[in-house]
Amino acid sequence: MDRMEQGPLTGSYARDVRVCIYDGKMHPVDSNEISFRLAARNAFSTAFRDANPKVLEPVYDVEILLPADCMGGVQSDLQGRRGIMMDMSSANGLERVKARIPLKEMSSYSTSLSSISGGRASFSMKFSSYELVPADVQAQLLKEYEESKQDED
C-alpha cells in the first residue's frame, strides 16, 4: 500500500495499521489494476484521517556528564527542549543526568551544552523510541505540510 510511504497527515512514513478490504466493485470492461489501486489509495487516506490519526516523533535517550555547578543551566535548557529527566547520579566528581529528548529539539545540542557549561560537559545520545507528539506540535506540523503541498502545486 503505497500510501504508507507517504502518510496522509505530514507525508511521513505510516506504521502499525491493520486494513480489512471487504468490498469492491468492478466494471466488466473498464476495471484494471490501476483503477483499483487509486480507489484503495483514496479510501485508505479518507479512513486514515477519520481514525484519529497521530504523528509520532523519534525520541532519544541522552546521557549528559557535567560539573555540579552547571546543573541548573542544563536542567532549564532541558525543559526548553521538551526533555524529561529520567535519572541523576554522581561519578568521579561529575554529575550524570539521563534524559529523554525528542530529536526535533536536539539540533545543535552539542553547541548549546558547551556554551552552558563552558565546554566542561559532554553527552551521548541513542535512539530510544517513537512517541506521540503533543497536540500543539502536531497542529503545527500539519499546517506546515499543507503549506508545503500548496507550494508544490
Added chain:
Amino acid sequence: MKVYKTNEIKNISLVGGKGAGKTTLTESILLEGGTISRRGTVDGGNTVSDNSPVEKEYGYSVSSCVFYAEKDGKKLNFFDCPGSDDFVGNAVTALNVTDTAALVVDGRNGVEVGTQNNFRTVERIGKPLMFVINRLEDEKCDFDNVYNQLRETFGNKVVALQFPVNAGPGFNSVVDVLAMKQYTWPKDGGKATASDIDGAHADKAEEYRMALLEMAAENDEELMMKFLDEMTLTDEEAMKGIRMGMVDRSIFPVVLVSAEKNIGTDRMLEIMSAIVPDVTDMPAPKTTNGDEVPADENGPVSVYFFKTSVETHIGEVSYFKVMSGVLKAGADLTNMNRGSKERLAQINVVCGQNKTPIDEIHAGDIGAAVKLKDVRCGNTLNEKGCEYIFDFIEYPAPKFQRAIRALNESETEKLGAVLNRMHEEDPTLLIEQSKELRQTIVSGQGEFHLRTLKWNIENNDKIQIEYQEPRIPYRETITKAARAEYRHKKQSGGSGQFGEVHLIVEPYREGMPEPDTYKFGNQEYKMNIKDKQEIPMEWGGMLVVYNCIVLRVSWTAWSRAR
C-alpha cells in the same frame, strides 16, 4: 634506521586538551630523539604535526600525527592527537593502537575540561596513562597546586616522578626521584646534566621517593616483601613495579616539561623508555572470532590498517600496525576484508609526512605504505594461511547532524564520492543518503567537526556546499478504527477506468485477535477473512492487510425503527 624488535617498541599517544602543548612537545621529542635538527612552532605553522592546510588555517590539530623517537635502544612511536572532543575519533584510533596515553596538562591551568574528557576517553579504552605537566617555565605555573588538583581529581594513583627546583621563569631544573638525581638544562633546553640532589631538596626528595616506591611495590608480592623488609628497592625493581602498576592502571606517573623551551624532554623520553609498558606487557588483542593474538615475531604475518590519509604530491598513505610476525618489504599479502591480493613493495617508518623505507617491521611496530591498490581503513592483511581479522576499535556515536548539499546541483554525485572518501579517512563521520528525508545527512562529533569537513570539501575538492537542518523522520499512525469507500471513475474517451474499494482501518498491535465484527454508527460488519498479508515496514512497525467478505451487515435497533 635500525630495525627494532618487539620488546624494544613502545607505543604512546599524546592526548590532552586543546592548547596543552602536545604539538609543541612533539617538536621537542623529534629534536631530542634525533629525528629533526630544528624545531618548528605552532604559531609559525611549520610543525611536523599540524601539517594539513586546514590545521595551518585554524591553528588546531584535526588529525593525529604519527612519529617516533629513538631512546636508549628503544623505539618510541608517538601519536600527536587532536585535543578537542570534535576530533575524538582520531584519539580513539590512536589509543587503540598504542599502549599508553601521555596526558599533557597545561601547567598554568591544571585540570581542565579537556584533561577530564581525555582522561575519560583513555579510561573507557582501558589503557595505561601518565601525566606530562607542561609550561613549567610559565610565570603562572604553580606546580604544587597542579599536582594536588591531579590527585584530587584522579585519585592517589597519581604519583610524581619529579618536582621542580625552580618553576616559573628561569625554570631549568628538576629533582627526579626515580633516578634520585637532580637534572639541570641549559637556558635554551636540550641535554640535561645530572648531579646529586641539592641538600635543600633532600628531605622532599626522600618523601617523594618513599611514596613512589610504596606504590611501585604494591603491584608485586615479591617487591612488597622486599620493600617492607628493607624499606627500599633498586632502580630496576622500582621501574618494573611502576610498569606493572601502569599496566593495570593503578599508577599514573607524573613528569615535568617545558615543551616550548625543550626542557625536560630528554629525561621524559628516558623515563618513557624505562617505565612505559611495551606491547608484550599488555593483554593480547583479539580477532573478530575472539582469538587472542599476542604480538609474536615468530607468528604469522598479520597487519592491521588503522588510518588512511591523502597527502599532497604523494597520494594515499595507509598506516598500519604489525599485529603478528615480521612484515618484510615486498611481502605478498591477502586483504581479509576485501579478498584482494596486495603487494607491499615498499614499507616505511613515518615521522609526520616524512617516510623512510625500511626492510622489515616487527610485531607491535607501526609503519606506512603508499599508494596501495585496494586497502581501506580498518582492513587486515595477512600472509597466506593466516585467518586473523581485527576490528577492535569502537568509535563514539555521532552527536551533531546536518543535511549537506552541493550548491551546484550538478556536483551532487561528485560530492557523494568525496563524502565516502572522508568517511573512510575518519570513521566518526557518518554519511547517510536518506530516502525518507530526501536529504544527505552527515553526522559527526560536533560543530567544529562538520565545519572542518566543509573547509576541506570547499578548499581541497573545490565543491561549494551548504548545511541545512536535517528533517525529522516523523511517523504517522491511527488510534481508532474507521471505515471508508471510494469509487475511482474515469470513463470519458479512450479506455475508461473504474474501481471501487470499501475498507476499514484500525490501529495494529502485536498479538491482537483477528478481525471479527466492527461497528460504525448504526451498522455492524461481520468479517470473514479470505487471506491475510503481514508486511513489516522498512521504517519500523507493521501493515497488515486482510481480504474479507462481509457476512452480514446488521442494523441497530434505532435504525430499524426508523
